[in-house]
Amino acid sequence: MKDVNLKIAQQDIEDALQAVEDMEKVIDSSEVHNEVLKEKFMCLTEKVQKLENILKSEGIL
Numbered sequence: 001m002k003d004v005n006l007k008i009a010q011q012d013i014e015d016a017l018q019a020v021e022d023m024e025k026v027i028d029s030s031e032v033h034n035e036v037l038k039e040k041f042m043c044l045t046e047k048v049q050k051l052e053n054i055l056k057s058e059g060i061l
Contacts, residue, residue, distance in 0.1 A: 005054050012051040019044040 023040040
């Protein structure tokens, strides 16, 4: 894997994990707002899609 793509993939993984942690906090809070949860889910979906595209371009997937 190219160094640039590896760094991008690492950042995408970190961002996706942060999005999951943020979603957990929202779900655990007493004031769960569907719009906030939807926003976090969309962010996570975007990060995972970017990571998938990198892995495909590198022939890993």
